[in-house]
Amino acid sequence: MSTPADAQLERWQRFRKSRNSVLASPHGWLTLTSFQWLETQPAAVELVPGLWWTDGVTASLTAGARDGLTLVETGEPVDGTISATLANEESLMWVQFGGSDGRQVVVELAMRADRYAIRTRDSSSPVFMEFDGVPTFDYDPAWVIQGRFEAYPEPVDVPIATANPLVDGVHRSVGEVVFRVPGLPHEIRLHAEEEKLGALTVTFHDETNGISTDEWRKVFIPRPRVDPSGKATVIIDFNRAINYPSAFTPFGTCPMPVKGNSIDVEVTAGEKVPEGSLA
DSSP states (O other), X not given: OOOHHHHHHHHHHHHHHHXXXXXXXXXXXGGEEEEEEOOSSOEEETTEEEEEEEOSSOEEEEEOGGGOOEETXXXXXXXXXXXXXXXTTXXXXXXXXXXXXXXXXEEEEEEETTEEEEEEEETTOXXXXXXXXXXXXXXXXXXXXXXXXXXXXEEEEEEEOBSSTTOOEEEEEEXXXXXXXXXXXXXXXXXXXXXXXXXXXXXXXXXTBTTTBOSOEEEEEOOOEXXXXXXXXXXXEGGGXXXXXXXXXXXXXXXXXXXXXXXXXXXXXXXXXXXXXXX
């Protein structure tokens, strides 16, 4: 007969299967092979045909039919000059080339820190080809923790660093998730960002970082439940803590935690550092 603990484990196993499936998508994060800023004059870039540049407002590419580039959206060949305009933090899967179907490599145009860059996503990347799932700690119901959410009157933009030292970030804190961890005499308070439908995301450090886990991780928290008194309760399942893309590739611009978003114990739950990532 199935027990509540069995049901929790089964839900987590489905979550892990879905997570690994998403990571293994053909032009997902595991396929990143470069991150390159665009210059103000037309210039060749590594790993991609054509000449690329930006005037600060738009990004442009000049290529000929012989270069084999096509638009991702339509499949139309690039023969001449094309341009695109993005807002900060936006991305566009712009052109593709290579392989038997002409779609081995997708070139992502990105605006980061108000500068244009391109990232190549190559489905023959060794990281992608050798991927066999993210290692994790065993499921532990003790790391499903109840806490509370203390919302700010208004969101607060907090400057943060990112995985790329040339790209600064902003964490839009909507409040703090507050909870206790067994063995600690004090409460933990972590800044939270809002997701769709009122859910939350928390990016955090803990004492496993650099040993069994990456330098930081994040955990998704379902929408807080508010009781008649106005108290907002949250359930934080650290078994679902996951790595940012920067754990798998040096070409990410992933946000680091807000200063002080740390749990001063080992959170032995969730994803571990990917195989081969620790020196």
